[in-house]
Amino acid sequence: MAVNLKTALGPLELDHPVINASGTFDVLEADTVLEEDLFARFPFAAYVPKTVTLAPRAGNAPPRLYETSAGLLNSIGLANRGIEAFIRDDLPRLALLPVPVIASVAGEATEDYGVCAAMLDGRDELAAIELNVSCPNVELHGRALGLDPAGTHRAVSLARESTSKFLIVKLTPNVTDIVEVAAAAVDAGADCVSLINTVHGMVLDPWSLKPVLGNVTGGLSGPAIKPVALRAVFLVSQAVTAPVIGMGGVTTAQDALEFLAAGASAVAMGTASFRDPLAVTGVVAGLAELMEERGIGSVAGLSGAAH
Amino acid sequence: MDAGLIPAKLFECQVAESRPVGAYRQLALVAPEIAYLAHPGQFLMARLAGPALDPLLPRPMCVHDIDSDLVKLLIDPVGKGTAALAEAEVGDRLSVLGPLGRGFDMEGEGPAVVVGGGIGVSPLLLLTRALLQRGREVRCVLGFRNRSQAVAAGLFPGAAIDLLTEDGSAGRTGLVSEPLPGCLVREEGNPAPEIFACGPDAMLKAVARIAADCGVRAQVSMDTHMACGIGSCQGCVIPGPEAYRKTCIEGPVFDTRDLKWQ
Numbered sequence: 001m002a003v004n005l006k007t008a009l010g011p012l013e014l015d016h017p018v019i020n021a022s023g024t025f026d027v028l029e030a031d032t033v034l035e036e037d038l039f040a041r042f043p044f045a046a047y048v049p050k051t052v053t054l055a056p057r058a059g060n061a062p063p064r065l066y067e068t069s070a071g072l073l074n075s076i077g078l079a080n081r082g083i084e085a086f087i088r089d090d091l092p093r094l095a096l097l098p099v100p101v102i103a104s105v106a107g108e109a110t111e112d113y114g115v116c117a118a119m120l121d122g123r124d125e126l127a128a129i130e131l132n133v134s135c136p137n138v139e140l141h142g143r144a145l146g147l148d149p150a151g152t153h154r155a156v157s158l159a160r161e162s163t164s165k166f167l168i169v170k171l172t173p174n175v176t177d178i179v180e181v182a183a184a185a186v187d188a189g190a191d192c193v194s195l196i197n198t199v200h201g202m203v204l205d206p207w208s209l210k211p212v213l214g215n216v217t218g219g220l221s222g223p224a225i226k227p228v229a230l231r232a233v234f235l236v237s238q239a240v241t242a243p244v245i246g247m248g249g250v251t252t253a254q255d256a257l258e259f260l261a262a263g264a265s266a267v268a269m270g271t272a273s274f275r276d277p278l279a280v281t282g283v284v285a286g287l288a289e290l291m292e293e294r295g296i297g298s299v300a301g302l303s304g305a306a307h
Numbered sequence: 308m309d310a311g312l313i314p315a316k317l318f319e320c321q322v323a324e325s326r327p328v329g330a331y332r333q334l335a336l337v338a339p340e341i342a343y344l345a346h347p348g349q350f351l352m353a354r355l356a357g358p359a360l361d362p363l364l365p366r367p368m369c370v371h372d373i374d375s376d377l378v379k380l381l382i383d384p385v386g387k388g389t390a391a392l393a394e395a396e397v398g399d400r401l402s403v404l405g406p407l408g409r410g411f412d413m414e415g416e417g418p419a420v421v422v423g424g425g426i427g428v429s430p431l432l433l434l435t436r437a438l439l440q441r442g443r444e445v446r447c448v449l450g451f452r453n454r455s456q457a458v459a460a461g462l463f464p465g466a467a468i469d470l471l472t473e474d475g476s477a478g479r480t481g482l483v484s485e486p487l488p489g490c491l492v493r494e495e496g497n498p499a500p501e502i503f504a505c506g507p508d509a510m511l512k513a514v515a516r517i518a519a520d521c522g523v524r525a526q527v528s529m530d531t532h533m534a535c536g537i538g539s540c541q542g543c544v545i546p547g548p549e550a551y552r553k554t555c556i557e558g559p560v561f562d563t564r565d566l567k568w569q
Contacts, residue, residue: 029538029556033407035314050541058551065532065542067388070361072534076541079551223360251360274534275354275364276402278317 003288007045007265007299009243010166010191012100012127014045014266016284017299018256021247021270022048022104022130022170023076028093030277042099043280045266049090051104051132054112056082061214066203071224072271073201075215078106078135083116091125100127102168106135107155110145114158121163128166131159131190134174134197146172146197149184160189168245171195173225173232182236194245194268195236196229222271223249230262237263238307251279253286261305313344315537318403319356322395323377329458331426332382332393334401339376341405347434348410348528348560352536353380355391356400362388367533367543367555369430369505370406372462381459383426407536408559411526413437417498418444420490421466422483422514424506425451428459430528431505435466438503446490450483450510484513491521499523505530515563525563529554 005016027047031038059079066073080086083105094101103126105116113131120129133146133155145151146169156169169185171178173196182193198219203212211217229248237244246264250256251272259267272279296302324335341351352365366388372379384393395401411434419438423431428449438445445466451457454476460468469486470478479486483506493499502525504514511527518525531554534540544551545558546567552558 023541024535024539026537026539033315033537033556035316059541059544062544062546062551063532064544065534065540067362067364067532070363072363074534074540074542079541079544222363252358271363271534274540276317277404277535277537277539 003291003296004298005284005288009245009265012046012166014100016045016287017260017266018044018280018284018287019046019245019266019268020044020048020273020280021268022132023050024270025273025277026050027097028090034277036278039096039098042097043278043284044099046100046102046127047094047097048102048104048130048268049086049094050080051078051106051135052080052083052086053078053106053108053135054083054116055108056080056085063212063214066212068201068203068220069224071220071222072274073203073213073218073220074198075213075218077215083119087119087123091123095125101125102128102130104130104132104170106132107145108135110151110154111158113155114162117159117165118162121165126165128168129159129163130168130170130194131156132170132197134170134172144172146181147175149180152181153184153188156185156188156190166191168192168194170197172197173228173248174200178232179235179239182240186240186242190242192243192245193236193240194247196225196232196248199225199228221249223251225249226255230258233259233264234262234306237304250283251275253283253290256283256287257290257302260299260302263304263307265299265303313346313406315405315407316340320378320401320403322397322399322401325395325397328381328462330383330455331459332384333371334380334382334392334395335374335377336380336401336403337376338378338403341370341378341403342373342376345370345373345378345406346410347413347437348408348430349406350408350536350559351403351405352407352533353392353401353403354388355395356402362391364388364534365402365404365536366392367536368392369528370433371429372432372436381426381429404536408555409557411503411560413441415498415501415524418446418500420487420500420502421445421447422487422502422504422506423447423449424483424510425456427506427510427528427530429505431503432462434503435463439465448483448486448490450506451477453477483510484517487514487517488521491517491523502526504528512568515566515568518563526560527563528560529558
């Protein structure tokens with residue numbers, strides 16, 4: 001039986017269901033460092049660059065990383081050169097990728113979501129915009145907008161008014177009810193939701209017993225958070241009509257299979273690409289095998305099988 | 308050859324040898340391409356091959372030495388990732404991405420003063436061999452916590468070695484920063500000495516200060532936690548004079564003047 005790995009997120013047609021999570025694969029750097037010609041053979045079905053903000057951000061004080069049990073705690077702090085540099089320097093190069101490009105933006109103030117969406121609206125290089133509502137927001141004294149449905153609704157509404165691009169909203173799991181936040185995003189005009197972002201966490205230095213990270217706390221990713229993410233995808237995909245991109249610990253083909261079964265239309269790999277920058281290739285090939293073994297001919301036939 | 312423009316590849320390498328070097332463990336991997344390409348000061352991202360997810364990520368490991376087709380690593384088992392690597396047995400396979408990063412610039416002509424602290428001596432062995440091969444005068448100042456670590460000083464070939472330990476159990480008692488200024492005196496008519504260093508942050512900070520005071524160039528190899536090693540995660544940054552610098556792709560070897568020393 002031939003397995004059809006093609007999937008779609010609204011108007012975005014993907015050759016297979018595995019994309020990258022924002023901030024975990026820098027194709028412009030990786031293409032220089034790795035022997036692989038990533039512009040000729042790009043392994044992900046779409047490319048999401050690192051989140052950009054209106055103004056450049058230096059990011060948080062190091063140390064920014066610490067490995068936990070089957071997980072990674074980070075506090076990068078959305079280090080980026082700002083949306084203008086992204087549009088000027090990166091977009092023309094990213095346009096050469098053979099897959100759809102999805103810009104990721106975050107606001108330090110709620111209005112930024114509208115401003116950034118407007119700046120990207122006319123860019124033909126972009127197939128979609130992902131709103132990262134998990135950024136610590138200055139108006140909210142360092143809390144993320146995405147921590148409540150009303151904040152999410154405001155940010156998404158502003159972006160929706162400013163662009164006709166396919167709009168994805170990336171949700172944080174650090175909430176009482178992620179379904180409520182997802183519903184608010186869709187109500188405000190989101191075309192798609194991606195989940196989950198990292199889970200709040202911290203680590204102490206075993207000897208000094210002080211926080212290891214320069215920013216004291218961070219976000220946990222990797223296989224350790226997979227069950228948290230799987231549950232969120234399972235619940236949200238049943239509650240909203242918009243397609244879901246599932247992520248959080250996707251490392252193996254079996255993980256991808258399970259996120260799709262839980263209701264995702266596509267999945268994203270993040271920390272797994274740090275472990276092996278080309279792990280995606282094995283996951284895509286393995287996914288086709290696992291589907292074939294189970295007699296599942298298409299991603300559409302798999303998505304939501306767990307419901 | 309520019310030390311940073313060699314494309315890196317992912318390899319699965321067999322462990323050919325494993326032997327203790329005092330407190331450390333030296334692994335030799337069968338890695339002919341890396342052995343051919345790697346430049347002193349470059350590094351690899353290494354983990355045990357296979358599906359086990361804890362430890363999850365590879366660890367940045369300096370290229371410690373090269374012997375025909377073998378690439379050697381020197382490991383200080385300080386955490387679970389390094390401990391897992393140190394326990395690898397002959398015949399085990401490691402997943403290795405490399406060679407990565409920018410290595411030491413060896414184009415200078417002055418006497419080389421190679422300064423190592425603890426496990427920081429790892430990249431300095433290959434460097435010392437390369438400098439000697441280029442006909443450079445090399446003096447090594449190597450400091451360790453104790454005699455068990457100081458066994459690694461015995462790996463260094465054909466160079467004058469000043470050995471120090473903090474507890475006085477081998478060599479002189481003290482820190483490498485104490486004899487260092489005396490090694491930097493410029494001889495009449497000769498090019499200025501140059502420092503190559505790797506070790507704990509406090510040592511490198513002292514090296515940067517001494518280099519500035521003595522008016523000599525110093526290159527230092529920085530050790531930070533890394534997730535990817537290829538510029539994606541932005542986790543390994545250290546402060547530069549104006550902006551954070553990525554240790555993985557802008558380093559790990561930096562001129563001390565290109566970093567900010569608080």
